[in-house]
Amino acid sequence: MKQHPLCTDIEHGPTILDLPIDSGLKHEWAELQTRRHFLGRAGKVMGWAALASLGSGEALMGLARESQQRSAPLPSPETLRLPNFAPKAQRAIYLFMSGGPPQMDLFDYKPKLAALFDTDMPDSVRGAQRLTGMSSGQSRFPIAPSHWGFKQYGKQGAWISDLLPYTGKMADDIAIIRSTNTDAINHEPAIMLMNTGNMNTGKPCLGSWLSYGLGSMNNNLPTFMVMMTKKNEEENNQPTSSRLWSSGFLSSEHAGVSLRSAGDPVLYLNNPQGVDSAVRRKMLDAVSEINRQTYEELGDPETHSRIAQYEMAYRMQTSVPELTDLSKEPKTTWDLYGPEARVPGTFAYNCLMARRMAERGVRFTQIYKRGWDVHTHAVGLLPMLCGETDRGAYALVTDLKQRGLLDDTLVVWSGEFGRTVYSQGGITKEDYGRDHHPRCFTTWMAGGGTKPGITFGETDDFSYNVVKDSVPVRDFNATILHCLGIDHNKLTFKAQGLDQKLTGTTPAKVVDELLL
Amino acid sequence: MLVSAIVFLLLALPWTFAPDGQTHASWQQFLGRFHPLAVHLPIGLLLLVPVLEIGGRIRPSLREAAGFVLGCAAICSIGAVVLGILLAHGGGFAKEAVRGHMWAGLILTIAVITCTLLRSSWITGQSSFLYPVVLLAVLALTAWTGHQGGALTYGKTYLTEFAPTFIKQLGPHKTYPSVDPVSVYVTRIQPILDSNCITCHSGAKVKGGLQLDTYAHLMDGGSSDEDIVASHPEKSLLFTRITLPTDHPKLMPSEGKPPLTPKDIAWIRAWIQQGASPSSTTLVGMELKPAHTDDPIPQVGDYSGLTSQIEQIESTLGIKLDRVSARAADGLVLRTIGVSQKFSDADLAKLEPFAPYIVDAELGHTRVTDNSFAILAKMSHLRAIHLEETPIDGRNLKQLTSLSELRYLNLSSTKVTKQALNDITPLKTLQHIYTYNTPAAPVPVP
Numbered sequence: 038m039k040q041h042p043l044c045t046d047i048e049h050g051p052t053i054l055d056l057p058i059d060s061g062l063k064h065e066w067a068e069l070q071t072r073r074h075f076l077g078r079a080g081k082v083m084g085w086a087a088l089a090s091l092g093s094g095e096a097l098m099g100l101a102r103e104s105q106q107r108s109a110p111l112p113s114p115e116t117l118r119l120p121n122f123a124p125k126a127q128r129a130i131y132l133f134m135s136g137g138p139p140q141m142d143l144f145d146y147k148p149k150l151a152a153l154f155d156t157d158m159p160d161s162v163r164g165a166q167r168l169t170g171m172s173s174g175q176s177r178f179p180i181a182p183s184h185w186g187f188k189q190y191g192k193q194g195a196w197i198s199d200l201l202p203y204t205g206k207m208a209d210d211i212a213i214i215r216s217t218n219t220d221a222i223n224h225e226p227a228i229m230l231m232n233t234g235n236m237n238t239g240k241p242c243l244g245s246w247l248s249y250g251l252g253s254m255n256n257n258l259p260t261f262m263v264m265m266t267k268k269n270e271e272e273n274n275q276p277t278s279s280r281l282w283s284s285g286f287l288s289s290e291h292a293g294v295s296l297r298s299a300g301d302p303v304l305y306l307n308n309p310q311g312v313d314s315a316v317r318r319k320m321l322d323a324v325s326e327i328n329r330q331t332y333e334e335l336g337d338p339e340t341h342s343r344i345a346q347y348e349m350a351y352r353m354q355t356s357v358p359e360l361t362d363l364s365k366e367p368k369t370t371w372d373l374y375g376p377e378a379r380v381p382g383t384f385a386y387n388c389l390m391a392r393r394m395a396e397r398g399v400r401f402t403q404i405y406k407r408g409w410d411v412h413t414h415a416v417g418l419l420p421m422l423c424g425e426t427d428r429g430a431y432a433l434v435t436d437l438k439q440r441g442l443l444d445d446t447l448v449v450w451s452g453e454f455g456r457t458v459y460s461q462g463g464i465t466k467e468d469y470g471r472d473h474h475p476r477c478f479t480t481w482m483a484g485g486g487t488k489p490g491i492t493f494g495e496t497d498d499f500s501y502n503v504v505k506d507s508v509p510v511r512d513f514n515a516t517i518l519h520c521l522g523i524d525h526n527k528l529t530f531k532a533q534g535l536d537q538k539l540t541g542t543t544p545a546k547v548v549d550e551l552l553l
Numbered sequence: 554m555l556v557s558a559i560v561f562l563l564l565a566l567p568w569t570f571a572p573d574g575q576t577h578a579s580w581q582q583f584l585g586r587f588h589p590l591a592v593h594l595p596i597g598l599l600l601l602v603p604v605l606e607i608g609g610r611i612r613p614s615l616r617e618a619a620g621f622v623l624g625c626a627a628i629c630s631i632g633a634v635v636l637g638i639l640l641a642h643g644g645g646f647a648k649e650a651v652r653g654h655m656w657a658g659l660i661l662t663i664a665v666i667t668c669t670l671l672r673s674s675w676i677t678g679q680s681s682f683l684y685p686v687v688l689l690a691v692l693a694l695t696a697w698t699g700h701q702g703g704a705l706t707y708g709k710t711y712l713t714e715f716a717p718t719f720i721k722q723l724g725p726h727k728t729y730p731s732v733d734p735v736s737v738y739v740t741r742i743q744p745i746l747d748s749n750c751i752t753c754h755s756g757a758k759v760k761g762g763l764q765l766d767t768y769a770h771l772m773d774g775g776s777s778d779e780d781i782v783a784s785h786p787e788k789s790l791l792f793t794r795i796t797l798p799t800d801h802p803k804l805m806p807s808e809g810k811p812p813l814t815p816k817d818i819a820w821i822r823a824w825i826q827q828g829a830s831p832s833s834t835t836l837v838g839m840e841l842k843p844a845h846t847d848d849p850i851p852q853v854g855d856y857s858g859l860t861s862q863i864e865q866i867e868s869t870l871g872i873k874l875d876r877v878s879a880r881a882a883d884g885l886v887l888r889t890i891g892v893s894q895k896f897s898d899a900d901l902a903k904l905e906p907f908a909p910y911i912v913d914a915e916l917g918h919t920r921v922t923d924n925s926f927a928i929l930a931k932m933s934h935l936r937a938i939h940l941e942e943t944p945i946d947g948r949n950l951k952q953l954t955s956l957s958e959l960r961y962l963n964l965s966s967t968k969v970t971k972q973a974l975n976d977i978t979p980l981k982t983l984q985h986i987y988t989y990n991t992p993a994a995p996v997p998v999p
Contacts, residue, residue: 118879121748123850254873255890367990396917396941398890440941441963441987522878524748544811 117528119250124522125486125553126447127254130391130402131243132430135228136275136409137478139456139471141500142183142419144479145215146196149498150182150458158459162501169222171412171461172472178459180499181469184416193490200423203431209490210434210443211450211483212551216494216503219454219475219510224275224410227453227475230510232281234539241285241530243514244401246539247521248291249284250528255398257356259294259349262394264404267298267382269425272408272418282403286532290342293403296390298382302361306354314354321347360393374432377425388429392436395446409452412461413470434483447485447520451513454478458499477503480513485520486553493550511545519547556670560663563634567659570642572651576802581643588636589706592699595633598626599665599695603688620672627669630662646705650776654705657698664691704762705776732768733832734852737839742824745817746771749806760807763791768831783829786822795821851958852882853934856910863907870900877912884912884934893918898925908932917941917963926952937961941987947973954979965989 141147158178172178187196191208204211221227226236233240241249244261253260263282268274282293296302308317325344332340363379370389371378378385387404394402406426411418430450437443455478456471477496483489495505508516515525518539525545529536576582602623609616637658641651668687675684732739746765752758755766763775774780774790782788794805795813804812813821823836856863863874863885871892877883885907889896896919904911908931916925917939926949929938935956940963947969953959960982971993977983988994 120878122744122880123878123883252875254875254888256871257891369990396890398888439987439989440965441939441961441985441989444961444985526748546814 117250119528120522121524121527122522124520125445126484126520126522127445128395128398128400128402129247129447129449129485129517129521130395130433131404132388132426132433132448132450133231133403133405134409134426134450134452135277135405135407136224136411137227137452137454137456137473138409138422139183139411139415139419140215140477140479140496141456141458142185142415142471143198143201143423144196144213144481145477145496145500146187146198147182147458147498147500148187150180153180154182155179155464158499158501162497162499164502166476167222169473172457172459175461178457179464180458181415181460181464181471184469185419191490193492195490195492198423200419201427203427207431207434207483210438211481211489212487213479213481213492214494214508214513214548214551215477215479215492215496216506217451217455217478217480217508217510217513218503219478221454222473222475224453224473227473228277228281231451231453233285234511234514234541238280238283239285240537241287241291241539242282242293243517243539244282244293244403245284245287245291246518246528247401249287249530250523251400251521253398254400255356256349257352258360258394258397258399259353260400261291261293262399262402263293263295264387264390264402265295265298265382266384266387266404266406266425269408269421271421274407275410277405277407281405286537287530288338288342290345293401298387302381303353303357306350306357308354317351317354321351356397360397361390363389370436373436375428378429378432383429384426385429385432388433389436392433392440392442395437395442396440411456411471414468415470416468437484443484445485447487447517448483449480449517450482451480452478455500458501474501476501482517482551487520487551488553491551493548506548506550508548509545511540511543512548515540515545516548516551519552556666559631560666563631563659563662566635566638567655570638572641572646572648572655577643579643581639585636585640585643588633588640589702591629591636592633592702595626595629595665596695596699598622598629599691602626603692606688620676623665623669623672627662627665630665634658634662646776649779651705654698654701657694657701661691661694661698664694707759707762727769727773729769729772730831733834734850736830736832736834737820737824737836738768738831738833741820743768745813745821749810749813749817753807772829781825781829784826786825789825792822792825850877850883850912851934851936853884853910853912855881856885856907857881859907859910866903866907870896870903872896872900874904874907874911885910886913886915887911888915889919890915890917894920896920898922898928901925901928904928905931909934911935912958913937913939915939916943919943921945923947923949926950929953930955932956933958935959937963939963940967941965943967945969947976947993950974951976953977956980957982959983961985963987964991964993967991969993 141150156179158180163178183198185199187198188205189195190197190205193208195205195208195213197205197208219227219230221230221236229238229240230236232242244263248260251260261282265277279292279295282295284290284292294303297304301307308314324347328340328344328347331337361381366389374385374389377383378389380386384404384406391402391404406422408418408422411422430448434443434448437446437448455474455476457474459472460469461472462470477500493506494503494508496502497504518525518528525538525540525547529538531537535542570581602619605615605619605622609619638655640646641655664687668684668691671680671684671687674680746754750765753760754763755770759775761775761777763780764770764773771791772781777790779788780791786792791805794803795818797804799812806812820836820839823839824830827833827836866872867874873888873891874885875888876885887904889900896916898921901916901921905928908928911932912934914929914932914935914937918941921940921943923945925945929935930952933956936958937960938953942965945964945967947964947967950969950973953962954977959980962977962983962985965987966989969988969991974986974988974993977986
């Protein structure tokens with residue numbers, strides 16, 4: 038570390054940063070070192086900052102420049118040589134059905150179950166399957182056939198539930214995957230696994246990996262944006278948290294920026310009264326300068342992220358109002374998305390926003406819809422949940438398609454797991470509930486180089502086990518990366534001594550059959 | 554007597570420790586790995602000998618030293634050659650790969666010993682020419698052996714890789730038929746190597762002297778010349794190395810990376826079997842999935858020389874010229890969305906120097922007008938043009954008919970009319986025209 042000439046307590050000898058070791062290790066060291074140094078040096082930093090503004094700024098700048106040239110570059114799209122091959126998809130939109138939608142009520146049609154109403158699940162099907170604490174105490178596992186009818190849609194003749202009439206209309210645009218499966222049986226680990234490839238927290242999520250690997254297409258908007266759908270009071274809302282769009286060990290620049298579902302989409306983005314854009318700019322310049330000196334002093338790469346975040350926020354002062362201004366949307370938009378789309382925070386509104394973000398070069402948009410955790414009262418809740426999401430998803434895919442954006446936008450619809458065919462708690466003619474089920478669940482993808490109008494994978498007669506073309510989460514994610522031009526084995530980041538990647542250490546494969 | 558015993562033992566070594574492609578006792582590898590270091594000592598000493606001999610004409614004391622140095626060189630050579638053989642055997646080198654270097658080293662060592670013996674008779678005035686001749690031969694052999702050894706460690710192309718072309722042309726080099734962008738090689742084989750091998754076999758890392766990033770490198774082979782033997786997968790080292798049992802230390806990709814899938818292996822086998830051609834577009838017995846044969850991406854020229862101009866224009870205009878992929882020949886994407894409110898025809902005109910490399914022009918939401926078509930027409934490799942929500946009305950659309958690779962044209966939310974669209978019907982390659990929310994809509998997508 039370079040000692041500032043004005044600093045009195047000269048440190049002797051080389052530091053870790055001068056050693057001929059792997060730059061990744063130096064990077065990790067710098068991050069750890071920061072915390073220890075911070076308290077000890079904070080006072081001095083302020084002193085320097087003051088000095089800098091008193092005229093020695095030029096000299097400090099010179100030092101900063103010099104040290105920047107010396108320090109090894111962090112991995113970037115440039116050094117990663119990404120995309121590995123010409124991508125079909127430039128961007129992706131992920132509709133996350135948090136809670137675990139019941140596959141056999143929506144996509145995985147099991148007509149034979151009707152005759153088995155309230156009979157016991159054969160043990161041979163369930164095998165030694167682990168159960169959640171919520172139904173492991175049950176004395177019997179009564180089969181609950183779906184309450185709703187199914188129809189065939191599209192040229193492919195896909196079976197889709199009467200709960201999803203709009204999804205049915207786009208059957209020929211989507212690839213339905215009935216054989217997705219996961220290793221986790223509870224929400225938090227399962228949702229982490231879907232998003233980050235690992236059940237434990239601390240790993241970067243898909244959007245952050247994309248931001249890190251592919252970079253931004255529009256410097257005025259975040260590369261990775263997240264929208265929560267408004268809570269519905271009647272739903273069983275599992276909490277979601279910012280862990281789901283965290284950048285883990287990647288620089289925090291790559292974390293998702295979440296738009297609020299009510300009020301200002303981004304808080305404190307507007308200038309306070311009496312502060313105009315020029316003043317704000319001047320302030321930011323000064324702050325950046327101080328930050329640059331902090332970086333010089335502590336070598337903490339997070340300082341760079343902070344500078345980048347301030348700059349992004351500044352640009353978002355103009356780009357976000359433009360993004361959220363729906364006044365110029367033609368009437369056809371409202372006909373397509375429905376009147377709900379006018380209400381910020383609804384799923385339909387978020388879908389419309391996702392289309393606008395896609396047009397404006399946002400690389401990855403994720404919309405969360407919670408409430409699918411139908412342990413009880415599935416018959417009452419599902420029509421509501423489907424009613425809220427069905428049209429929005431259809432409108433989004435259709436709108437992208439008519440505007441010519443579906444060719445290079447991948448749309449993904451998925452939850453974190455499926456639900457059991459047996460009823461949790463009791464079962465009546467009128468109602469049932471379903472517990473978590475990891476062994477199979479249904480997802481779909483559209484556009485971005487995926488094959489439209491197919492149904493892939495099969496489950497047994499109880500929608501319990503995958504019998505054909507299993508797609509574990511890691512393969513699902515490898516396929517998403519593939520659409521974006523990334524070889525999942527090559528998008529890596531060294532952390533904790535391992536070349537970390539989204540698909541984890543178990544070999545994953547791209548599901549070729551889903552691709553054009 | 555002693556001398557002939559040493560020579561005999563040396564000659565026995567290649568049989569006792571014959572390299573067989575397997576790794577052996579770790580002590581052998583441990584000692585063996587000092588070989589690349591140890592060889593430099595006898596080389597240095599040997600080079601010193603002629604200097605001392607010539608210098609000795611002026612200062613006789615130097616000549617006395619020459620005898621001593623030569624003796625040292627002989628002893629060191631013996632050491633180096635023993636280490637070398639341990640390395641070849643212990644380190645699991647393939648016989649064919651090291652055979653030449655091994656014998657050259659042995660012969661060299663014996664020649665040095667001979668030289669030492671000859672010198673004593675030369676000093677006394679007998680046989681006046683034999684010693685200088687053998688010494689010269691020793692020096693030539695040193696150079697040759699050293700070069701071979703270098704090629705083993707660093708790869709054959711290490712020296713010439715960055716040489717100016719005229720030097721490259723001097724050397725023996727094989728020329729290969731040119732690679733066809735739609736060939737099986739480009740569409741099926743190279744991608745397998747790209748995703749599994751090039752981390753260790755290209756650029757700065759040339760493991761086993763083998764580069765796997767281009768057809769020529771692949772066919773040149775590595776330290777073994779027989780990495781690919783056309784029509785004979787079983788004789789091709791590359792094929793052997795990818796089909797070893799999973800616990801075999803020589804299996805490629807190495808270091809515990811996942812082995813190739815049976816499908817990939819089948820492709821490589823069929824490709825080698827049927828001639829390892831750079832241009833053939835079919836393989837008997839292998840089904841090219843129709844989906845994957847669809848439009849291989851037309852390749853653009855090399856723009857690496859323009860990197861600094863690209864950076865410059867990106868910062869002056871606030872645009873992005875992103876590469877489509879890590880392969881430069883896939884071209885550039887022009888992104889203007891960050892500055893769409895102010896991006897105009899004049900700005901587009903400034904991109905003319907990069908025109909042949911831009912394959913995707915994303916001009917949606919900008920202020921470009923129908924006058925932009927003249928510049929767009931110069932982007933001869935354009936595959937996609939986005940003009941949604943721009944002020945164009947399509948009156949100059951026919952200028953685009955020269956774009957023979959254009960597949961995608963987005964005119965949504967513009968004022969483009971039906972008549973204007975008729976002008977681009979000659980464009981047969983065009984697969985998608987989007988005219989949502991225009992006077993021309995609805996147009997059935999062709």
